[in-house]
Amino acid sequence: MAxxxxxxxxxxxxxxxxxxxxxxxxxxxxxxxxxxxxxGFCGACKAKVVSGDxxxxxxxxxxxxxxxxxxxxMVICCKAEAKSDLTVAVEVVKGAEEIKVHNMPTKxxxxxxxxxxxxxxxxxxxxxxxxxxxxGQYIEILMEDKRRAFSIANAPxxxxxxxxxxxxxxxxxxxxxxxxxxxxxxILRIEGPLGGFYLREDSRNDIVMxxxxxxxxxxxxxxxxxxxxxxxxxxxxxxxxxxQKDIYLRELAEQWVAEHENIKxxxxxxxxxxxxxxxxxxxxxxxxxxxxxxxGRDVYVAGPxxxxxxxxxxxxxxxxxxxxxxxxxxxxxxxxxxx
Ligand SMILES: Cc1cc2nc3c(=O)[nH]c(=O)nc-3n(C[C@H](O)[C@H](O)[C@H](O)COP(=O)(O)OP(=O)(O)OC[C@H]3O[C@@H](n4cnc5c(N)ncnc54)[C@H](O)[C@@H]3O)c2cc1C
Ligand code: FES
Numbered sequence: 001m002a003x004x005x006x007x008x009x010x011x012x013x014x015x016x017x018x019x020x021x022x023x024x025x026x027x028x029x030x031x032x033x034x035x036x037x038x039x040g041f042c043g044a045c046k047a048k049v050v051s052g053d054x055x056x057x058x059x060x061x062x063x064x065x066x067x068x069x070x071x072x073x074m075v076i077c078c079k080a081e082a083k084s085d086l087t088v089a090v091e092v093v094k095g096a097e098e099i100k101v102h103n104m105p106t107k108x109x110x111x112x113x114x115x116x117x118x119x120x121x122x123x124x125x126x127x128x129x130x131x132x133x134x135x136g137q138y139i140e141i142l143m144e145d146k147r148r149a150f151s152i153a154n155a156p157x158x159x160x161x162x163x164x165x166x167x168x169x170x171x172x173x174x175x176x177x178x179x180x181x182x183x184x185x186x187i188l189r190i191e192g193p194l195g196g197f198y199l200r201e202d203s204r205n206d207i208v209m210x211x212x213x214x215x216x217x218x219x220x221x222x223x224x225x226x227x228x229x230x231x232x233x234x235x236x237x238x239x240x241x242x243x244q245k246d247i248y249l250r251e252l253a254e255q256w257v258a259e260h261e262n263i264k265x266x267x268x269x270x271x272x273x274x275x276x277x278x279x280x281x282x283x284x285x286x287x288x289x290x291x292x293x294x295x296g297r298d299v300y301v302a303g304p305x306x307x308x309x310x311x312x313x314x315x316x317x318x319x320x321x322x323x324x325x326x327x328x329x330x331x332x333x334x335x336x337x338x339x
Pocket of ligand 1: 145148149150164165166167168169170171172175176214215217219328329330331333334
């Protein structure tokens with residue numbers, strides 16, 4: 001039997017199925033419930049029970065809680081299952097600054113080629129450590145004396161693995177290794193989550209999302225999160241690539257459109273192949289043509305720095321307030337290293 005869980009003061013209200021702990025149910029419903037280890041060790045998921053019953057799973061003893069916290073009715077949510085409708089008090093995560101940055105080893109569990117120059121990697125965190133993140137944030141892969149940034153392409157409700165979309169930079173230090181040598185089971189040390197590129201959940205404005213190449217990765221995470229939250233804001237997704245083969249997850253974007261009437265998808269080719277009947281040119285020009293006035297909208301842009309800058313300029317000309325332009329500029333790390 002399922003119970004309902006309510007959070008105070010945020011007002012979130014969601015179902016918790018039998019066998020699920022409170023944290024699992026919250027994350028599954030896209031709620032940014034605070035957590036760390038997901039294993040009952042760190043105490044990051046503690047909350048205060050306002051009303052209702054719960055039981056700990058697997059004979060767990062809540063060792064992170066002090067005597068005072070126990071007396072105060074605190075509960076460790078990653079180990080507690082609701083046994084009736086339950087109300088708990090907890091401050092949900094609202095911004096990136098509230099999330100702990102981890103440095104941890106991860107294991108490559110799957111490598112999938114999405115296009116000639118794009119690979120999708122899935123990384124698994126250690127059994128006793130997991131990483132809370134906001135949709136759209138990024139991680140850094142740490143090597144002996146270098147680090148490389150890649151955006152998280154999955155949404156927080158689907159946090160079993162970390163999904164990355166990696167574009168090959170010819171002559172680069174890290175990405176040629178991914179394409180030519182990497183095998184499953186390789187260990188990669190990462191730091192994250194990082195960055196302030198994430199969905200502003202409280203906004204009711206229509207949204208324009210602009211991705212350039214693998215800039216689709218964080219945008220994918222944000223759109224999947226918005227869908228999970230049941231957001232009804234109009235989302236206009238523009239994806240700028242060179243040719244048709246570079247729209248590497250086109251079916252997924254088309255599926256969003258087919259299943260959600262508030263999502264529109266416009267691929268834009270800068271080097272249109274013969275027979276292409278869709279939009280062509282630069283992606284910022286397409287947005288400039290389609291929107292005369294962006295003053296009541298939110299714009300999210302991710303991709304190469306030139307594209308991000310061109311979008312900023314185009315959006316400013318279309319009256320978008322600077323504070324509602326959210327961007328993630330994919331700088332090439334090696335271009336400035338050692339200078
Ligand atoms: C916040 C953030 C998020 C990112 N997310 C992603 C992501 O999700 N997916 C993704 O594919 N990339 C992403 N990037 C970009 C990625 O981090 C870089 O492409 C990375 O530097 C590649 O590493 P590398 O070691 O292979 O190449 P590097 O060793 O860093 O580069 C090698 C050399 O290639 C040259 N070079 C090659 N191509 C270019 C170019 N187009 N522009 C400028 N110089 C070039 C540079 O001069 C450099 O010296 C992100 C970057 C940032 C900052
Ligand atoms: S997340 Fe660490 S104790 Fe629950």
